Amino acid sequence: MSLIAAAWIVRLLEGYLAMGLLFAVPFALVGAGRLDEVARRGTPGFRLLIIPGAAALWPLLGWRWLSGRTAPPRERNAHRDTATETPQ
Numbered sequence: 001m002s003l004i005a006a007a008w009i010v011r012l013l014e015g016y017l018a019m020g021l022l023f024a025v026p027f028a029l030v031g032a033g034r035l036d037e038v039a040r041r042g043t044p045g046f047r048l049l050i051i052p053g054a055a056a057l058w059p060l061l062g063w064r065w066l067s068g069r070t071a072p073p074r075e076r077n078a079h080r081d082t083a084t085e086t087p088q
Contacts, residue, residue: 020055023062027054031065 028047032054033040039050054061 017055020058021051023058024051024054027058027061027065031061035061035064035070 028051032042032047032050039046042050
C-alpha cells in the first residue's frame with residue numbers, strides 16, 4: 001500500500017471519528033433517552049460511558065433517532081419463527 005493511500009485511509013477514519021464525536025455528545029444528552037426509556041433515567045456517568053459507542057455507531061444511531069423509532073428491531077430467525085407459529 002502506498003503512503004498516499006494510507007494517508008487517505010487515516011484521513012477518512014479521522015473524519016468518521018470527528019463526525020461521531022460531534023454526534024455522540026448530543027445523542028448521549030438527548031437522543032439516548034428518546035430511543036430507550038431506561039436510558040432516559042441514566043446518570044451522568046452512564047451518559048459519559050455511552051459516548052465512545054455512540055461515536056463509533058453514529059450512522060446507525062442517527063438513523064434510528066431521526067426516524068423516530070423507539071423500540072429496538074425485533075430479531076427474526078428460524079427459531080423465533082417456529083416458536084411463534086400457532087399449532088394446528
